[in-house]
Amino acid sequence: SSPDAYEEISPVIAHRGASGHAPENTRAAIELAARQGARWAEVDVTISADGIAVIHHDADLKRCSDGDGLVIQKRLAELKQLDVGSWFAEQYRGEQILTLSELLVLANHLELGLNLEIKPTIGREPETVWAIHKALQQVHFEQPLLLSSFSIHALQSARRHMPHITRALNVEAIPADWQHRLEEADCAGLHFAKEFFDAAQVSAIREAGYHMLVFTVNDADTAQRLLQAGVDGVFTDLPQVLEQALGNARG
C-alpha cells in the first residue's frame, strides 16, 4: 500500500465491483470490473461471528443472499454455505461470500486498487478493524489501498492499528463542520453522495488540501461535471460506461 492512496486514485472506481452487471461485492463483480477497464474497486467490509473480515454491504443477509439473519451472527463456515449470486441472476448461482483475504489475493492478481469501506456493526468497530488488520498481515497487498467509513470510531481505530493506510470519511451530505470531522480521525479525504454536491464546498475542501470521491454516479455527464469541479473520482456501478467516456481523457 502507498503512503497516500489518492496519488494513485483513478477517476473511476467500481462501486461494490461492477455491481450494475454482476452481484455486488462478489468475485464475479470484481473480475467484471477489471475486464471493463476499472483500475480501482470499492467494497464493503464487515465481520462474521468468529471475527473474520468478509465482503458484504448489508448487516442483514436477506437482500443479497439465499439466507437471512445477520452477518455478524453467523460463523464464516455458515456464511460460506450461502449463495450470494443467484439473487442477482441465475447465471451467478454458486458465488460465495468472499473473505477479505480472498479479495486481497484476487485484487493483487487483477492489479486493482481497493477502497475498503468499513461497515461495522455499532459496538464492534474495533473488532472489525482488527479483522481487516489481520487479513492485511496474512496477504501482502501490492496495490494502492484506501480505507473509508461512515464510522468515526472505526476510522480512529484504523488510525491506531494501521496508521500508514490512507483514510477517508464517508458522509451522505457534506457537514458544515467538515474540517473538524476530517481532523477527528485524521482523514485525507471525504466521500459524499452526489445529491449533496455543492461547488463552493468542494472548492473549499480542496483548497484545505483534502481529496474527494462521490457516490454513486452512473452517467458520464454527471461524472465529468464533478471531476471538473475538483473531485478526484466517482464510484460507479457501471465502470464500463464511465471508463469509455473518461478513460481516454486520462493524462
Ligand code: G3P
Ligand atoms: O463508499 C462509498 C459508498 O459505497 C457508500 O455507500 O451504501 O454504497 O456503501 P454504500
Ligand code: MG
Ligand atoms: Mg460502500
